[in-house]
Amino acid sequence: MISTLHRRTGSARPDEFDRRLLVPMITSSILNPINSSIIAVSLVPIGVAFGAPAAETAWLVSALYLATAIGQPVVGRLIDLHGPRPLYLIGAALTGFAGLLGMLAPALWVLVLARVILGFGTCAGYPASMYLIRSESERTGRDSPAGVLAALAVANQTIAVIGPSLGGLLIHVGGWRATFAVNLPLAAACLIIGWRRIPKTAAPHRGRLSDLDLPGIGLFAAMLITALLFLMNPRVAHWYLPVLAVAAGLVLAWRELRTERPFLDIRLLGGNLPLIATYTRNLLTCVVGYCFLYGFTQWLEAGRGLSAAGAGLILLPMSLTAITVSAITGRRAAIRGKLLVGGAFQVIMTILLLTLHAGAALWLLIAAAVLNGIPQGLNNLANQNALYRQAEPDRIGSSAGLLRTFSYFGAIAAAAAGGAFLSPGSGLAGLHHLAAFMLVAASLCLFLSVIDRSL
Incomplete structure (x- = not known):
């Protein structure tokens, strides 16, 4: 079980959640969404600065996705073995270093490297936060307040909303390099707050390096990299990538079933069907959500002729709705009800997209955004x-x-679907094809929620 955490003078009462932990938890967990969203407005000026086409600057997005998709469970496992404090501080230091490297980068490849380091550096925040919430529950002997989980969700959604706007302001004031420099004060804040407020574990060396399944991690990374590379650019000529991904996955499963301390405990995971269902629902939710974010936005600009600013204003109600819904329902512990309502609204939203026509009224476009915001906040x-x-x-x-x-699998799959269905000149038919794909994913997500009696 998770070890009890040492407390400093002035800590919380033995039977209360230590709310001093909220600030370091939120501060670190927002590092990833702010770097994921702020790059959206930086790609064009970076491309101009280095004379790089869109196909090359796109690696600034993909690099973070790849590093984070691999790093999250790896860093999470290290947190399980060594506690949250050292990984939290190392992650903050890496984030600061990546910000400095990006700010001084002389070439595009250095920026890509900085984004990879950012991906690994920002991995610690979320798993460390979940570890701290669980450890507080065990320390107090009480379930942690539902509002704590809600605070994390609202903070991350809020940052995702303001990220592009903040990026635009930073670029206006200090150029695109300022979007990397913003990580310096954020990392410094995490280091100071984390050092002061995150307690040391009672057993600082709960695990050894030998306890970490390095071959398993390597196979896991190989599986993800080949799968994600194919999803980011699916072509018949790249047929070998999914084959390599499946092969790496099979070898990973074979090895993890035979090692004493596996990175992915397949026996345990296979026996925890509710958790597998949660992962699957999360994947499907992200497929639908990111298809809307990427695909609907693309259609608004290419199909309806809206400017980027105009499309952003259409999407603003979606973000505000998601934040409001999370804030209102966050303190309620119900899970199944949220999933059923959120899944139903995803289905309704995709059906609305299927009914849109080229001259659809503006209020219908805004309604679609609002409808999508509800499941984003609930699911x-x-x-x-x-x-x-x-x-x-x-x-x-x-x-x-x-x-x-x-x-991140869901996000990349959504980007691939958008590229497949919304080719140049596809127009309204492309949007309808994308909406049909989204409807299948949304219906499957709702079906999994209906039949899951463990919730």
Whole structure:
């Protein structure tokens, strides 16, 4: 079980959640979403600065996704073995270094390297937060307040909303390099707050390096990299990538079933069907959500002729709705109800997209955004709460990291679907094809929620 954490003078009462932990938890967990969203407005000026086409600057996005998808469960497992404090501080230091490297980068490849380091550096925040919430629950002997999980969800959604706007302001003031420099004060804040407020574990060396399944991690990384590379650019000529991904996955499963301390405990995971269902729902939720974010936005600009600013204003109600829904429902522990309502609204939203025509009224476009905001606020929070209750306590860090990995799989799959259905000149037919794909994913997500009696 997770060890009890040492407390400093002025800490919380033995039967109360230590709310001093909220600030370091939130500060670190927002590092990833702010770097994921702020790059959206930086790609064009970076391309101009280095004379790089869109195909090359796209690696600034993909590099972070790849590093984070691999790093989240790996760092989460390290947190399980060594506690959150050292990984939290190392992650903050890496984030600061990556920000400095990006700010001074002389070439595009250095920026890509900085984004890879950012991906690994920002991996620690979310699994460390879930570890701390679980450890506080064990220390107090009481379930941690539902509002704590809600605070994490609202903070991450809020940052994702303001990220592009903040990026635009930073670029206006200090150029695109300022979007990397912003990590310096954020990392410094995490280092100071984390050092002062995150307590040391009672057993600082709960695990040894030899306890870490390095071959398993290598196979896991190989499986993810080949799968994600194919999803980012699916072509018949790249047929070997999914074959390599499947091969790496099979070897990984074979090895993990035979090692004493596996990185992915397949026996344990295979016996925890509710957790597998949560990962699957999270993947499907992200597929639908990111298809809307990427695909609908692309159609608004290419199909309806809106400017980027105009499309952003259409999407603003979606983000505000998601934040409001999370804030209102966050303190309620219900999981299944959130998933059923959120899944139903995903289905309704995709059906609305199927009915849109080229001259659809503006209020219908805004309505679609609002409808999508409801499941964004409900499903993400419900899946996070479900994982907290379903994961094994000794693997809460790696389990939380794996949840984020499935999120990035969904995001990349959505980007691939958008590229396939919304080709140049596809127009309204492309949007309808994408909406049909989204409807299948949304219906499957709702079906899994209906039949899952463990919730």
